[in-house]
Amino acid sequence: MKLKTLLILIVAFSMRCTAQQIELYEQFAGRYDFLFFGNTLNQGENGTGLPCTINTSSSATLALGTDDILLAAYLYWAGSGSEYPEISLNGQTIAPERTFALNFSDRDYFSAFANVTTLVEQQGNGTYTVANFDLTDIINGDTSDNLYCSNATNFGGWAIVVIYENNNLPLNQLNIYDGLQNVPDEVNITLPNLNVIDNQGAKIGFLAWEGDKSLAINETLRINNNILSNPPLNPANNAFNGTNSFTGSDTLYNMDLDVYDIQNYIAAGDTSAEIQLTSGRDFVMINAIITKLNSQLPNATVTAENITRDCRENKLVFNYTVYNTNSTDVLPAGIPVAIYLDGVLLATTQTQNALAIGESEQGTITINIPADYAIEGEITFVADDTGNGTGIVLETDENDNAYTLITNLLFLPEAVQPEDITVCLDAEGIALFDFSAYEQSLKNNDYETVTFYLSDEDARAANNRIYNTGSFAADENPQQIFVRLDNGSCFVTTSFLLISKKCPPVVYNYVTPNGDGYNDTFYIEGLRNIFPNFKISIYNRWGNLIWQGNNDVEDWDCVSSEQKVGASGTMVPTGTYYYVLELNDTDFPEPIAGWVYVTK
Known part of the structure; x- marks a missing residue:
């Protein structure tokens, strides 16, 4: 199975940068192995006197085994110059997804990368042709006038790195490292993130560009200070010489697809390896390195x-x-x-x-x-x-x-204990309560909601909500109202009391018995239906009783019921009179006395 990508090196250095360091690109673990296939665009070995020309296409063959299952296919293409050309692979246009640049001796070189797994999965084994890879304006021409031909660094080519699975393979760890680093004179590369459990079958592969078969001056390839060779294809003193370890070809002009056995040069427990390439003269660029190590680990x-x-x-x-x-x-x-x-x-x-x-x-x-x-x-x-x-x-x-x-994280909102509300009974003996202000004042935050209910059970279930909070008529005295404070995730409940009480009556002291419908009688608010046993007596200024009433008698209309002021049944004269109101209620045991002014 394919492991997640540990590191994707996507950088955009300027064309004048010296190199791009070889870094870990991707890691696989399982019954996996790898191979290369690809081809050069060069028509012959550089520096041999051949015309300085280059092809625009070339082909190579993929030949996976019957039991091999493709996991990944990565295309690299490289050449002289500072451009990153689009190319085609079996007729499909391929654009660079990642690029690498190198400048050496005032000459620019490039490499590009594209993931072509889907294309290779669809087409399978067979011939693959890279075309429309046109470097002729850079490569072709008179060698005396051409920047690359004059020092024999004119090249172009392509390669596909293939990772495949086979159930007959041992459990391996495969690491792909890439970048663009060069010699002469010496380049040292550390390969991190290795996990060597057993060195049996360990191998390393190199994708390199511009190696010359004819140059073998102090040219060595080492791993952990051990020289790698694969003679006669890759001598110890000429590792990068235009060869392909998978096909045995020695005419892969100015590029190398080489694989080396390293099981004697790496040990169980190693977590990194040191690669060293030296060259006294040959200009070689390392583009990709692939390691295969036996690794049996869980994840x-x-x-x-x-x-x-x-x-x-x-x-x-x-x-x-x-x-x-x-x-x-x-x-x-x-x-x-x-x-x-x-x-x-x-x-x-x-x-x-x-x-x-x-x-x-x-x-x-x-x-x-x-x-x-x-x-x-x-x-x-x-x-x-x-x-x-x-x-x-x-x-x-x-x-x-x-x-x-x-x-x-569902936390309970902070409950605020509301105060009880007390109101007076009205003239009908009814108490109306307004607790609508609590809908806002009991909130801790704007996103909370406050609702009211007649029982705690309803409040918890959010059923039978009270809506008329501005004019609520209590059925009981006291009436308990339950509050639900909800923050959208959690809620708490609390409650308060609605208390109705008998309040002292309010006396309207002026009477104008002229029949106009206003103040025609002596009106006392909050008396009838609240104090049913009340008794009221009206006296003149000499203390003479002129009228008495109770809950069964209409309000005094300024007519005398006694013969103390004129004839009984006649309107009393304008003036000040006095009343004594006996409520006959345990909450108000003392009589209430005051004055009333009658005017016509």
Whole structure:
């Protein structure tokens, strides 16, 4: 299986840069191997007196085995000059996806890259032709006038790196490194991210440009200070000499597709290798290096999803899955999994079973969330982490263990205890309450909502909401109102009381009994239907009783019911009179006395 890309080197150096360092591009782990195929555009070896001309197309053959399964196919093309031309591969236009530039002795050279996996998957084994690769304006011409022909660095060519799977292969780690570095005189390249378990069958491949067969002056290729050779194709003193290790060809003019056995030059436990290329005269450019090493390692990864959130207890429940994919060995049981909230360790768990290559194991964990955390947080699950960033197993990829998701941490809103509301009974003996202001004043934040209910059960279920909060008639005294404060994720409930009471009556002291419909009688607000046992007496200024009433008698209309002021049944004269109001109520045991002015 293909591992995730560890590093993609996509850089755009100016055409005058010296070189682009060889770096790790991609890594594979499994029953994999690699091969090269490609061809030159040169018509002969440079520096042999041939005309300085170059082809615009060439062909090569891909021949994978019957049981080989293509995983990746990467096309590199290179030549003299500073341009990155589009080319065609079997009739399909190919544009550069990544580019490399090198300048040496005031001459520019280039390499370009494209992923052609889909095309090669579709066409399979057979002949591949690169065409429309036109460097004639740069290469062709009189050698005395041409910048490249004059020093025999005129070249062009292409190669495809193929990664394939075969179940009969051992478990291997394949690393692809690329860039553009050159000699003379010496170039040193460190190949990192190796994982050597067993050196059996270890090999290394080179894609190089502009090596000359006729130049073998102090030309050596070393790995870990050991000279590599493959005679007679690649002598120890002329490693890059226009050869193809896969076909045995020695006429791959000015390019090399070479593979070397390195099992005696690398050891189990190595994590890097040192490549050194020297040359006393030959101008050679290294474009890509591929290593194949025996590697049997698991690879622990994890995913997770939040399935429940408990507001009442600040808990989150997660389902998580630990995988052993992109691996070459069994993942043992007991692999730790650490769970972090915004980088702070919250909990740890571990796998229960050994996982074969491609297998996975599910689990569920409940996590207590600290009460002082914000509403939103970053939850990270990390496989093979004991809780301090360290693991217990070596893996094919140590950089893909974490899985992060953003989750809403469901915290209860802060409840504000509303004050009870007390109002007086009106003339009908009804109390109307206005608690509409609580809809805003009880909020802690604008995104919260406040709603009202007659029972706590309704408040929790958000059923039977009270809407007439501005004029609510209570059925009971006191009436308990329940409040639901909701922040969109969690809610709390609280309550307050609506209290209705009998208030002292309000006396309107002026009477104008002229029949105009205004103040024609002596009106006392909040009396009738509230104090049913009241008694009122009206006196003149000499203390003589002139009228008495109660709940069964209409309001005084300024007519005397006694013969103390004129004849009984006649209108009293203009003047000031006095009343004594006995409410006969336990809350108001004392009589209320005052004056009333009658005017016509």
